[in-house]
Amino acid sequence: MNLDTQSLQPIINFIWTVADDVLINKYLENQYQDVILPMTVLRRLDLALEPSKDQVLLTHNEFKSKIDNLSGLLTSKDHGSGLAFYNTSPYTMKRLLADPKNIDANLLDYLNGFSENVQDIISKFKFRNQLETFENTGITFSLIEKFCNPKVELGPDKISPMAMGYMFEDLIRRFNEKTNAAAGRHFTPREIIELMTHLVYLPVKDKIQQGTYLVYDPCAGSGAMLTQSKRFATDPDGKVKSQATFHLYGQENTGEMYAVCKSDMLLKNEDPDKIKFGSTLSEYGFEPDLKFNFMLTNPPYGTSWKEDIGKLNVGTEKKISIVDRRFNLPIKNFKGELEETCLTSRSNDGQLMFILHMLSKMKDSKDGGSRIASVQNGSALFTGDAGSGESGIRQYILENDLLECIIQLPNDIFYNTGIATFIWIISNVKEEQRKGKVQLINASSDSFFKRMRRSLGDKKVELLDSHIQDIQNLYFNFEENENSKIFDNEDFGFYQIPVFQPQRDEDGNIIRDKKGNSKSDASLKDTENVPMKEDIQTYFDKEVTPYLPAAWYETKGAKVGYEIPFTKFFYQHTSIRDLSEIENDILQLEKETEGLLNEIID
Structure with a gap:
């Protein structure tokens, strides 16, 4: 079943308004997502842990002085969260609201209580960097209060990971549009x-x-x-x-x-x-x-x-040479021989x-x-x-x-x-x-x-x-x-062959070398792409010689190429309209325009 994305819009819209209601004049617009995205994730994790909170605290307090590593116990179904993560702080987001005067210190305690795997998430969001701004601007309480609003149903029992992924992508899209930022990636519907x-x-x-x-x-x-x-x-x-x-x-x-x-x-x-x-x-x-x-x-x-090239590159940008088996592969040359080749796309x-x-x-x-x-x-x-x-x-x-x-x-x-x-x-x-x-x-x-x-x-x-x-x-x-x-x-597939044309003297005669061969004119050198299924000489005689009788090709320097001209295969020709039909349409428009002008003048 397709995800009903429209049903998620009210929640996304509500989260979006948090920025305008709480962060405005405290953060620049291009910084909004640094707060909104991690807060959304943390609230989602918070709701997942809420039912087992008291059990986790009980287990933690009982065994913290007896066992060095409590992860197994604190993630177990019987004694812990029953999930792959936990929080040993006495606070939940809702409980933080019960002590407004100390909410900033308690928020830090709450963050520190998460298990190591969540600490990695908090770190990648660089969320702790925001805490000083929260405290200095006095927005901590109102921000948490917004995310604890019943209208924001972010729990995993309410919104699936698939739906959550869509929500984040839509929020990021909105942030990028608001700041005219190029996303650089295209989230998948x-x-x-x-x-x-x-x-x-x-x-x-x-x-x-x-x-x-x-x-x-x-x-x-x-x-x-x-x-x-x-x-x-x-x-x-x-x-x-x-x-x-x-x-x-x-x-x-x-x-x-x-x-x-x-x-x-x-x-x-x-x-x-x-x-x-x-x-x-x-x-x-x-x-x-x-x-x-x-x-x-x-x-x-x-x-x-380019940054990856810089880390992988042992050559120059014009001639990239990467020592990595993923990008060095055997492909056939013009003679049909396999050659180990460094295959890289352009840097952009x-x-x-x-x-x-x-x-x-x-x-x-x-x-x-x-x-x-x-x-x-x-x-x-x-x-x-x-x-x-x-x-x-x-x-x-x-x-x-x-x-x-x-x-x-x-x-x-x-x-x-x-x-x-x-x-x-x-x-x-x-x-x-x-x-x-x-x-x-x-x-x-x-x-x-x-x-x-x-x-x-x-x-x-x-x-x-x-x-x-x-x-x-x-x-x-x-x-x-x-x-x-x-x-x-x-x-x-095709073979790209170099095509040459002879030099001519002032009288129009072909200039030849000592062996009697035509000397090529460098300024007229060209290439021809010969379909791989066709014989090169037969193709040349049919497609080149009738137009350039003196031209010749050489296999030295010939290359193998592959392209997939998708649109060519599905191109549908649209016939040009008959001139008389176009003339009649123009005359009809003139009549209609003339009638309209008469109505306006009258």
């Missing part, structure tokens, strides 16, 4: 996550009924992809109904989103240590040999990864680097293999000429037969961008009919979405359950029609 999980799990649902599976998101954000993924696979009333064990792994390099993700993992009784902080590309947080069965992600695109867009990273984390096919779903923008399909890092990454994916399907989503479906976006489905355990093939699905037309009554930022359309089902059907039917095209992997 719930219905797209739903589509991604369906396409990752349903093809192998019969094979994952038992056992243990590892799910990974290298750009975890709020963790929604991870939690919704597990929920879909294990829902006893769902389409998969797996009884297997799923472990969730993720990494996030934005402190506030890492804190949000880790807090919801705690509330879901997931292992919070499986969520790591730092940049996946240069500070990967897990063992290098750890592999995953399923990977889902929406990496930042159109954003710089690292989205394809996350694809490479995930490829390195795929389980071997003999161990069941892996399935990946990743959101990419259009540039990942074609950016980079033959021989470039981007082209090389596409080449590696296609020549190793890893790409199953690419789905174009409707425009205006994300909260902070209206650009074209695509879901890539990657697998090293393809079904027989898909081997050597790539399916392209165009789900961007209005038959695949519904316009929203009210837009949310840039998000103006949404996928209904019926739309998700329609897209699934196109994928599973694996047939060609107006919205589905099937290609051989080689259809996307």
